Amino acid sequence: MTCIASAFKVLCLSLLFVAAVASRPTNRPKVFNVQRYGAKANGKTDNAKAFTNIWKSACTRKGGNSKIYVPKGTFYLGGVEFVGPCANQIEFVIDGTLLAPSNPRDIKKDTWIHFRKKNNLIISGAGTLDGQGKESWPLNDCHKNPSCPKLAMMGFAFVNNSRINGITSLNSKMGHFNFFSVHHFNITDVTITAPGDSPNTDGLKFGFCSNINITKTHIGTGDDCIAILSGTTNMDISNVNCGPGHGISVGSLGKNKEEKDVNAWLNRKRHSI
Template sequence: MTCITSTFKALCLSFLFVTAVASRPTNRPKVFNVQRYGAKADGKTDNAKAFTSIWNSACTRKGGNSKIYVPKGTFYLSGLEFVGPCVNQIEFVNDGTLLAPANPRDIKQDIWIKFRYINNLIISGAGTLDGQGKESWPLNDCHKNPNCPKLAMTMGFAFVNNSRINGITSLNSKMGHFNFFYVHHFNITNVTITAPGDSPNTDGLKFGFCSNINISNTHIGTGDDCIAILSGTTNMDISNVTCGPGHGISVGSLGKNKEEKDVNGLTVRDIVFNGTSDGIRIKTWESSASKILVSNFVYENIQMINVGNPINIDQKYCPHPPCEKKIVAIRDIIPPPLRTVFNDVYIAYELMDTDLHQIMRSNQGLSEEHCQRYIRQLPPYPRQSITDKFPNVYPLAIDLIEKMLTFDPRRRVTVLDALAHPYLNSLHAISDEPECTIPFNFDFEQHALSEEQMKELIYREALAFNPEYQPAIA
């Protein structure tokens, strides 16, 4: 009897242990492989219904996170709309090729793949979004053709928060590649965006009414703006991005519509523009319909290679003149120290003393913020030999120039010493210098004058220079 009781207790404990383990939530997400749920990787079958069904199952699943997995292969999709909110976090992993219809009329929505009303979304993988835009680009003529077809962007996010994209490639979009609307706290890393330089309106990343966006380690080469920042976007950090071909990193256009909001808090650093029409661009309508402010932009460590307009701030954007003049306010914009823009600073820095950093920091009179910011970010730079730069110049002239090109005025050669220098000695005789025996006195300017006396003197002086306006004497 004792043995039976002990055995029964052991079985009960084992059952309770197994039940507890089985009911304990796991950190591993449930994987939804699209092929196991009916999707076909033949590049022809429309998988839109299968993908939508998988999304609904993953989004409503309780008891843990979900992962939708797209394996290698080509999956044709006529159009998708993934809508939340979801019960738990969803990761969409694409290692295959998602193929859009070549005919733009086969996509019945403005964005080919949409994500809406979702928190904690992760999109990753080594796969490609192929927009098949080549057939659509010649149809992008709505500015002159009222019957033009509506072209879809590749992927869009609306009201998606605390989410990220990593590793995806977008190829040959019909219009823009990625669109973000009312998106907050979103990270974009290691993304590749590619379309020909002459593909119209194929913006890489486009943002409106977004905040706290981080973009890093991304390559964008397309036919329009690499990154377009529109109304209501704040606190954006862009770093380690290569852009080209394309139209650069653009803010705007702004001011066209009444409901637009301020754009502020943009940091752009460690960027390479290569073969773009513009580098940094701010574009506001001359006929602004809204009173908005563009402010607090910082650009650092920007490299320009074969760029048409490195810095383009256009406050008179007016594609269809005439436009009423109501300019959008732009404040606190710190452009990068480009060699083409600050060429004189480069020359001075290369030829002057190595203590230029310290002098710039201590000299409050040099208040040009762009130059100061540039000098401070440069590494120590050895003074260059003027003889090496100008080998055919007379050595005594080089010696005098070196003494004159000393940034610190305490060490710079004086006028008298310069005149006594051997290079000028033969051209100058100290005895020929005029001497001022009586110190010049400006006491005549020290008289106290009333406001009326000052007005009278200014009036008389003006008449002396313009005698034709002398009043006639009766």
């Protein structure tokens, strides 16, 4: 009887343990595969509406984080804006190619892909943002042509506690990544590429940002690798391979009285071509 009672006790404890483990939340994010929500990977269909709808679903989800997944394939994408605030953290995983319109007039905004008012954002993956800038570069003459078209880039505004890693940005029409009022942001293992003679294709541009960390990143463009503008502070740059391009610059300061100070650290391990 003693053996039976002991065995029964062990069985009960085992069942209680299994039930406790099963009842624990997994904390796994809900995955929003863009193809399952109507996006087409044919390089022709404009997926802007599908991506906007997916973002809304991921952003408003309660009770857990969200992951938007772009699988391998070419997803044509007109101008699109992803706006918060959101109820959760969102990870945007890009393993395919996001393809911009080749004609700059097909994007009616000054940003191609714009993240705004979203904290706790992660952009990752082995994918490519293809700006198809070759057709736009001859039009980049706004300094002498007041009717020049808007040349869109990827932008972040009021995005905090976030990061990008592993993404490639290719042949942007103008600057590749523009950051405005972004704080506590990490950029790691990012590749930014455009021909050395492509005009105004800055790699990373920052204005009124703080606590920015850039590391293990390759930037080769026709303009500044990193442009540090008014009001940007606490920036740490290390292991950045820069070239072709104009290098890392602190520019466009002194024109207006309201411009703020800039401070940044260039780690000794940074490699520059």
